[in-house]
Protein backbone atom coordinates (compact mmCIF):
# COMPACT_ATOMS: atom_id res chain seq x y z
CA UNK A 26 0.00 0.00 0.00
CA UNK A 27 1.31 3.46 -0.86
CA UNK A 28 2.18 5.92 1.89
CA UNK A 29 0.13 9.10 2.06
CA UNK A 30 1.34 12.62 2.78
CA UNK A 31 0.65 12.65 6.52
CA UNK A 32 0.89 16.41 6.68
CA UNK A 33 -2.68 16.46 5.40
CA UNK A 34 -3.77 14.57 8.52
CA UNK A 35 -2.64 17.48 10.68
CA UNK A 36 -5.50 19.54 9.24
CA UNK A 37 -8.38 18.94 11.61
CA UNK A 38 -11.30 20.21 9.61
CA UNK A 39 -12.22 20.84 6.00
CA UNK A 40 -11.35 24.08 4.22
CA UNK A 41 -13.39 26.98 5.62
CA UNK A 42 -15.62 27.83 2.64
CA UNK A 43 -16.76 24.29 1.77
CA UNK A 44 -17.60 23.88 5.49
CA UNK A 45 -19.77 27.00 5.41
CA UNK A 46 -21.39 25.83 2.16
CA UNK A 47 -22.17 22.49 3.86
CA UNK A 48 -23.89 24.21 6.81
CA UNK A 49 -25.90 26.45 4.49
CA UNK A 50 -26.95 23.49 2.33
CA UNK A 51 -28.09 21.62 5.44
CA UNK A 52 -30.10 24.63 6.59
CA UNK A 53 -31.72 25.01 3.16
CA UNK A 54 -32.66 21.33 3.08
CA UNK A 55 -34.32 21.65 6.50
CA UNK A 56 -36.07 24.88 5.51
CA UNK A 57 -37.22 24.42 1.95
CA UNK A 58 -38.34 27.56 0.14
CA UNK A 59 -36.50 30.09 2.35
CA UNK A 60 -34.39 32.61 0.49
CA UNK A 61 -30.86 32.64 1.83
CA UNK A 62 -28.63 35.63 1.00
CA UNK A 63 -24.98 34.69 0.60
CA UNK A 64 -22.51 37.26 1.89
CA UNK A 65 -20.04 34.60 2.97
CA UNK A 66 -17.39 33.59 0.44
CA UNK A 67 -16.04 36.58 -1.46
CA UNK A 68 -17.21 35.52 -4.89
CA UNK A 69 -18.14 38.08 -7.53
CA UNK A 70 -21.77 38.24 -8.64
CA UNK A 71 -21.84 40.82 -11.43
CA UNK A 72 -21.45 39.62 -15.03
CA UNK A 73 -18.27 40.24 -17.00
CA UNK A 74 -17.86 43.80 -18.33
CA UNK A 75 -18.93 43.82 -22.02
CA UNK A 76 -15.55 45.10 -23.32
CA UNK A 77 -13.83 42.20 -21.57
CA UNK A 78 -16.27 39.53 -22.71
CA UNK A 79 -16.01 40.92 -26.28
CA UNK A 80 -12.22 40.45 -26.13
CA UNK A 81 -12.75 36.88 -24.95
CA UNK A 82 -15.24 36.21 -27.75
CA UNK A 83 -12.72 37.56 -30.26
CA UNK A 84 -10.13 35.22 -28.73
CA UNK A 85 -12.46 32.26 -29.25
CA UNK A 86 -12.79 33.36 -32.89
CA UNK A 87 -8.98 33.43 -33.19
CA UNK A 88 -8.95 29.81 -32.12
CA UNK A 89 -11.46 28.84 -34.80
CA UNK A 90 -9.25 30.05 -37.68
CA UNK A 91 -6.14 28.20 -38.85
CA UNK A 92 -4.32 31.52 -39.40
CA UNK A 93 -4.78 32.71 -35.81
CA UNK A 94 -5.12 29.40 -33.98
CA UNK A 95 -2.91 28.93 -30.90
CA UNK A 96 -2.07 25.78 -29.00
CA UNK A 97 0.15 25.77 -25.93
CA UNK A 98 1.11 29.31 -25.05
CA UNK A 99 4.21 30.47 -23.18
CA UNK A 100 3.90 29.00 -19.67
CA UNK A 101 4.75 32.35 -18.07
CA UNK A 102 2.04 34.19 -20.05
CA UNK A 103 1.72 35.94 -23.40
CA UNK A 104 3.77 39.09 -23.89
CA UNK A 105 0.65 41.01 -24.98
CA UNK A 106 -0.61 40.67 -21.40
CA UNK A 107 2.69 40.95 -19.56
CA UNK A 108 3.51 44.21 -21.39
CA UNK A 109 0.20 45.72 -20.26
CA UNK A 110 0.75 44.52 -16.68
CA UNK A 111 4.17 46.10 -16.44
CA UNK A 112 3.03 49.40 -17.95
CA UNK A 113 -0.31 49.85 -16.18
CA UNK A 114 0.14 48.10 -12.83
CA UNK A 115 3.76 49.04 -12.12
CA UNK A 116 5.41 51.68 -14.31
CA UNK A 117 2.39 53.96 -13.88
CA UNK A 118 3.07 53.85 -10.11
CA UNK A 119 6.79 54.36 -10.41
CA UNK A 120 7.63 50.68 -9.74
CA UNK A 121 10.58 49.34 -11.62
CA UNK A 122 9.31 45.93 -12.79
CA UNK A 123 10.42 44.23 -16.01
CA UNK A 124 8.32 42.00 -18.22
CA UNK A 125 10.44 38.93 -17.48
CA UNK A 126 9.66 39.34 -13.77
CA UNK A 127 5.93 38.77 -14.37
CA UNK A 128 4.56 35.23 -14.42
CA UNK A 129 0.92 34.71 -15.44
CA UNK A 130 -1.11 31.87 -13.94
CA UNK A 131 -4.67 30.70 -13.37
CA UNK A 132 -5.08 32.05 -9.85
CA UNK A 133 -3.56 33.68 -6.81
CA UNK A 134 -4.77 30.97 -4.45
CA UNK A 135 -2.80 28.35 -6.39
CA UNK A 136 0.24 30.62 -6.82
CA UNK A 137 0.40 31.34 -3.10
CA UNK A 138 0.15 27.63 -2.35
CA UNK A 139 2.54 26.52 -5.09
CA UNK A 140 5.24 29.02 -4.17
CA UNK A 141 6.07 26.83 -1.18
CA UNK A 142 7.48 24.24 -3.62
CA UNK A 143 10.53 26.42 -4.20
CA UNK A 144 11.31 27.12 -0.54
CA UNK A 145 12.53 24.72 2.14
CA UNK A 146 10.11 23.38 4.76
CA UNK A 147 12.46 24.36 7.57
CA UNK A 148 11.64 28.01 6.94
CA UNK A 149 9.56 29.52 9.70
CA UNK A 150 6.37 31.07 8.38
CA UNK A 151 4.71 34.17 9.83
CA UNK A 152 1.07 34.99 9.21
CA UNK A 153 -1.20 37.69 10.48
CA UNK A 154 -4.06 36.37 12.60
CA UNK A 155 -6.85 36.37 11.36
CA UNK A 156 -5.58 35.26 7.98
CA UNK A 157 -6.76 33.90 4.62
CA UNK A 158 -6.65 30.20 5.58
CA UNK A 159 -4.92 29.09 2.37
CA UNK A 160 -1.54 30.35 3.62
CA UNK A 161 -1.70 28.23 6.78
CA UNK A 162 -3.33 25.13 5.32
CA UNK A 163 -0.91 24.92 2.39
CA UNK A 164 2.08 25.46 4.70
CA UNK A 165 0.82 22.48 6.68
CA UNK A 166 0.32 20.36 3.55
CA UNK A 167 3.84 21.19 2.34
CA UNK A 168 5.37 20.07 5.63
CA UNK A 169 6.40 23.49 6.93
CA UNK A 170 4.71 22.95 10.30
CA UNK A 171 4.36 20.59 13.21
CA UNK A 172 1.06 19.50 14.72
CA UNK A 173 -1.69 21.85 15.81
CA UNK A 174 -1.80 22.74 19.49
CA UNK A 175 -4.88 23.01 21.75
CA UNK A 176 -5.97 26.26 20.10
CA UNK A 177 -5.54 24.86 16.60
CA UNK A 178 -2.40 26.91 15.97
CA UNK A 179 0.38 25.02 14.23
CA UNK A 180 3.82 24.58 15.66
CA UNK A 181 6.29 26.24 13.29
CA UNK A 182 3.96 29.09 12.33
CA UNK A 183 4.31 32.47 14.00
CA UNK A 184 0.87 34.06 14.37
CA UNK A 185 0.81 37.85 14.55
CA UNK A 186 -2.45 39.12 16.05
CA UNK A 187 -4.26 41.75 13.97
CA UNK A 188 -6.76 43.50 16.19
CA UNK A 189 -8.68 46.79 16.32
CA UNK A 190 -5.96 48.00 18.75
CA UNK A 191 -3.26 47.81 16.06
CA UNK A 192 -5.61 48.73 13.15
CA UNK A 193 -5.22 45.12 11.99
CA UNK A 194 -1.57 45.76 11.09
CA UNK A 195 0.38 43.55 13.51
CA UNK A 196 3.70 44.25 15.14
CA UNK A 197 6.85 42.70 13.69
CA UNK A 198 7.64 39.15 14.85
CA UNK A 199 9.76 38.95 17.99
CA UNK A 200 11.32 35.67 16.87
CA UNK A 201 13.12 34.92 13.58
CA UNK A 202 10.96 34.04 10.56
CA UNK A 203 11.93 33.51 6.94
CA UNK A 204 8.63 33.66 5.04
CA UNK A 205 6.03 36.32 5.81
CA UNK A 206 2.55 36.30 4.32
CA UNK A 207 0.98 39.74 4.10
CA UNK A 208 -2.34 40.57 2.44
CA UNK A 209 -3.39 44.19 1.89
CA UNK A 210 -6.11 45.32 1.40
CA UNK A 211 -6.66 42.62 3.93
CA UNK A 212 -8.79 39.56 3.68
CA UNK A 213 -10.63 39.15 6.06
CA UNK A 214 -10.45 42.41 8.07
CA UNK A 215 -10.65 44.90 5.18
CA UNK A 216 -7.70 46.84 6.66
CA UNK A 217 -5.07 48.55 4.51
CA UNK A 218 -1.33 48.99 4.95
CA UNK A 219 0.09 52.49 4.75
CA UNK A 220 3.41 53.20 3.07
CA UNK A 221 5.04 53.35 6.54
CA UNK A 222 3.64 49.95 7.47
CA UNK A 223 4.94 48.37 4.27
CA UNK A 224 8.30 50.08 4.70
CA UNK A 225 8.55 48.63 8.21
CA UNK A 226 8.01 45.11 6.81
CA UNK A 227 10.42 45.59 3.93
CA UNK A 228 13.11 46.89 6.31
CA UNK A 229 12.49 43.96 8.65
CA UNK A 230 12.74 41.44 5.80
CA UNK A 231 15.96 43.04 4.56
CA UNK A 232 17.63 42.98 7.93
CA UNK A 233 16.46 39.46 8.78
CA UNK A 234 16.93 37.71 5.43
CA UNK A 235 13.18 37.09 5.15
CA UNK A 236 10.93 37.07 2.07
CA UNK A 237 7.49 38.69 2.00
CA UNK A 238 4.74 36.91 0.08
CA UNK A 239 2.50 39.88 -0.64
CA UNK A 240 -1.09 39.09 -1.62
CA UNK A 241 -2.48 42.16 -3.40
CA UNK A 242 -5.55 40.44 -4.84
CA UNK A 243 -7.78 43.25 -3.53
CA UNK A 244 -5.69 46.26 -4.61
CA UNK A 245 -8.37 47.40 -7.07
CA UNK A 246 -10.64 48.31 -4.15
CA UNK A 247 -8.26 50.92 -2.72
CA UNK A 248 -10.03 54.27 -2.74
CA UNK A 249 -7.69 56.24 -0.47
CA UNK A 250 -5.05 57.88 -2.74
CA UNK A 251 -2.34 57.64 -0.07
CA UNK A 252 -2.41 53.85 0.16
CA UNK A 253 0.15 51.95 -1.95
CA UNK A 254 -1.31 49.52 -4.51
CA UNK A 255 1.91 47.55 -4.82
CA UNK A 256 4.59 46.68 -2.29
CA UNK A 257 7.13 47.75 -4.94
CA UNK A 258 6.07 51.36 -4.32
CA UNK A 259 8.22 51.01 -1.19
CA UNK A 260 12.01 51.31 -1.57
CA UNK A 261 13.87 48.04 -1.09
CA UNK A 262 10.88 45.78 -1.82
CA UNK A 263 12.43 44.41 -5.01
CA UNK A 264 15.02 42.61 -2.89
CA UNK A 265 12.57 41.00 -0.46
CA UNK A 266 9.04 40.71 -1.85
CA UNK A 267 7.02 38.58 -4.24
CA UNK A 268 3.69 40.17 -5.17
CA UNK A 269 0.56 38.26 -6.20
CA UNK A 270 -2.21 39.87 -8.25
CA UNK A 271 -5.48 38.55 -9.57
CA UNK A 272 -8.19 39.43 -12.10
CA UNK A 273 -10.77 37.56 -10.01
CA UNK A 274 -12.16 40.51 -8.12
CA UNK A 275 -10.87 43.20 -10.50
CA UNK A 276 -12.67 41.90 -13.57
CA UNK A 277 -15.08 39.23 -12.32
CA UNK A 278 -12.70 36.38 -13.22
CA UNK A 279 -13.34 33.98 -10.32
CA UNK A 280 -14.74 31.56 -12.88
CA UNK A 281 -12.58 32.62 -15.85
CA UNK A 282 -9.26 32.23 -13.94
CA UNK A 283 -6.30 34.51 -14.58
CA UNK A 284 -3.72 35.98 -12.21
CA UNK A 285 -0.02 36.74 -12.06
CA UNK A 286 2.86 37.09 -9.68
CA UNK A 287 5.93 39.30 -9.79
CA UNK A 288 9.31 37.96 -8.72
CA UNK A 289 12.04 40.58 -9.13
CA UNK A 290 15.41 39.37 -10.34
CA UNK A 291 17.03 40.98 -7.27
CA UNK A 292 15.27 38.56 -4.92
CA UNK A 293 17.43 35.70 -3.74
CA UNK A 294 17.21 32.79 -1.34
CA UNK A 295 20.06 30.70 -0.03
CA UNK A 296 21.18 27.09 -0.13
CA UNK A 297 22.37 25.16 2.91
CA UNK A 298 25.97 25.88 1.94
CA UNK A 299 25.18 29.60 1.95
CA UNK A 300 25.17 30.38 -1.78
CA UNK A 301 22.58 32.79 -3.12
CA UNK A 302 20.01 31.60 -5.67
CA UNK A 303 17.63 33.83 -7.69
CA UNK A 304 14.16 32.86 -6.55
CA UNK A 305 12.61 33.87 -9.90
CA UNK A 306 14.61 31.19 -11.73
CA UNK A 307 13.34 28.49 -9.41
CA UNK A 308 9.75 29.68 -9.85
CA UNK A 309 10.12 29.71 -13.64
CA UNK A 310 11.58 26.20 -13.51
CA UNK A 311 8.63 25.04 -11.44
CA UNK A 312 6.02 26.90 -13.48
CA UNK A 313 7.29 25.74 -16.87
CA UNK A 314 7.44 22.15 -15.64
CA UNK A 315 4.15 21.89 -13.78
CA UNK A 316 1.92 24.36 -15.66
CA UNK A 317 1.03 24.87 -19.31
CA UNK A 318 -0.08 28.47 -19.17
CA UNK A 319 -3.37 30.24 -18.45
CA UNK A 320 -5.85 29.95 -21.28
CA UNK A 321 -5.39 32.24 -24.28
CA UNK A 322 -9.03 33.33 -23.95
CA UNK A 323 -8.60 34.31 -20.28
CA UNK A 324 -5.40 36.23 -21.07
CA UNK A 325 -7.08 38.16 -23.91
CA UNK A 326 -9.86 39.01 -21.44
CA UNK A 327 -7.30 40.16 -18.86
CA UNK A 328 -5.57 42.29 -21.51
CA UNK A 329 -8.87 44.09 -22.17
CA UNK A 330 -8.95 45.18 -18.49
CA UNK A 331 -6.22 47.68 -19.40
CA UNK A 332 -8.03 49.22 -22.39
CA UNK A 333 -9.83 52.46 -21.52
CA UNK A 334 -13.30 50.99 -22.05
CA UNK A 335 -12.51 47.74 -20.20
CA UNK A 336 -11.01 49.71 -17.34
CA UNK A 337 -14.01 52.04 -17.13
CA UNK A 338 -16.48 49.16 -17.10
CA UNK A 339 -14.49 47.19 -14.51
CA UNK A 340 -14.33 50.32 -12.32
CA UNK A 341 -18.11 50.70 -12.49
CA UNK A 342 -18.52 47.21 -11.05
CA UNK A 343 -15.91 47.85 -8.37
CA UNK A 344 -17.78 51.02 -7.37
CA UNK A 345 -20.96 48.95 -7.17
CA UNK A 346 -19.37 46.52 -4.70
CA UNK A 347 -17.89 49.35 -2.67
CA UNK A 348 -21.28 51.08 -2.47
CA UNK A 349 -22.63 47.75 -1.15
CA UNK A 350 -19.87 47.78 1.47
CA UNK A 351 -20.90 51.30 2.53
CA UNK A 352 -24.53 50.22 2.92
CA UNK A 353 -23.46 47.27 5.08
CA UNK A 354 -21.11 49.32 7.26
CA UNK A 355 -23.70 52.08 7.79
CA UNK A 356 -26.38 49.57 8.78
CA UNK A 357 -24.10 47.76 11.23
CA UNK A 358 -22.94 51.01 12.80
CA UNK A 359 -26.52 52.20 13.21
CA UNK A 360 -27.21 48.92 15.05
CA UNK A 361 -24.42 49.87 17.45
CA UNK A 362 -22.08 47.12 16.22
CA UNK A 363 -18.38 47.75 15.65
CA UNK A 364 -17.69 47.37 11.94
CA UNK A 365 -14.26 47.69 10.32
CA UNK A 366 -13.06 47.68 6.70
CA UNK A 367 -15.42 48.16 3.77
CA UNK A 368 -13.71 51.40 2.65
CA UNK A 369 -10.67 50.16 0.71
CA UNK A 370 -11.74 46.52 0.61
CA UNK A 371 -14.92 44.59 -0.21
CA UNK A 372 -15.04 42.96 3.24
CA UNK A 373 -16.62 44.25 6.43
CA UNK A 374 -15.25 42.81 9.67
CA UNK A 375 -17.84 42.93 12.43
CA UNK A 376 -17.46 42.42 16.17
CA UNK A 377 -20.12 40.02 17.43
CA UNK A 378 -22.48 41.38 20.10
CA UNK A 379 -21.19 40.86 23.66
CA UNK A 380 -19.40 37.57 24.17
CA UNK A 381 -21.12 35.70 21.32
CA UNK A 382 -18.72 33.44 19.44
CA UNK A 383 -18.14 33.76 15.71
CA UNK A 384 -19.84 30.46 14.88
CA UNK A 385 -22.81 31.19 17.20
CA UNK A 386 -23.32 34.58 15.56
CA UNK A 387 -22.91 33.02 12.11
CA UNK A 388 -25.57 30.39 13.00
CA UNK A 389 -27.90 33.02 14.47
CA UNK A 390 -27.67 35.21 11.36
CA UNK A 391 -28.30 32.18 9.15
CA UNK A 392 -31.25 30.89 11.18
CA UNK A 393 -32.92 34.18 12.07
CA UNK A 394 -32.10 36.41 9.11
CA UNK A 395 -31.14 33.83 6.47
CA UNK A 396 -27.97 35.81 5.81
CA UNK A 397 -24.70 33.91 5.29
CA UNK A 398 -21.52 35.47 6.69
CA UNK A 399 -18.10 33.97 7.41
CA UNK A 400 -17.22 33.25 11.05
CA UNK A 401 -14.06 35.11 12.01
CA UNK A 402 -12.75 32.13 13.99
CA UNK A 403 -12.39 30.32 10.67
CA UNK A 404 -9.57 32.74 9.84
CA UNK A 405 -7.62 32.10 13.04
CA UNK A 406 -7.98 32.37 16.78
CA UNK A 407 -7.69 36.18 16.77
CA UNK A 408 -10.74 36.17 14.48
CA UNK A 409 -12.87 34.74 17.29
CA UNK A 410 -15.63 37.18 18.21
CA UNK A 411 -15.93 38.56 14.68
CA UNK A 412 -17.73 37.68 11.45
CA UNK A 413 -16.82 38.80 7.93
CA UNK A 414 -19.51 40.14 5.61
CA UNK A 415 -18.76 40.24 1.91
CA UNK A 416 -19.93 43.12 -0.29
CA UNK A 417 -19.92 40.94 -3.40
CA UNK A 418 -23.61 40.81 -4.25
CA UNK A 419 -26.40 42.53 -6.12
CA UNK A 420 -27.74 45.79 -4.64
CA UNK A 421 -31.12 44.15 -4.17
CA UNK A 422 -29.63 41.34 -2.07
CA UNK A 423 -27.52 43.71 0.02
CA UNK A 424 -30.51 45.94 0.74
CA UNK A 425 -32.61 42.93 1.69
CA UNK A 426 -29.80 41.51 3.86
CA UNK A 427 -29.40 44.84 5.65
CA UNK A 428 -33.18 45.02 6.18
CA UNK A 429 -33.17 41.54 7.71
CA UNK A 430 -30.15 42.27 9.90
CA UNK A 431 -31.77 45.47 11.12
CA UNK A 432 -34.99 43.63 11.92
CA UNK A 433 -33.30 40.80 13.81
CA UNK A 434 -30.51 42.62 15.58
CA UNK A 435 -32.21 45.83 16.77
Ligand code: MLT
Nearest residue numbers: 065066067068134157212
Ligand atom coordinates in the same frame (compact mmCIF):
# COMPACT_ATOMS: atom_id res chain seq x y z
C1 MLT B 1 -12.70 34.67 0.28
O1 MLT B 1 -13.92 34.63 0.45
O2 MLT B 1 -11.90 34.82 1.21
C2 MLT B 1 -12.19 34.54 -1.11
O3 MLT B 1 -13.18 34.56 -2.04
C3 MLT B 1 -11.53 33.27 -1.25
C4 MLT B 1 -10.61 33.28 -2.42
O4 MLT B 1 -10.37 34.32 -3.03
O5 MLT B 1 -10.10 32.20 -2.68
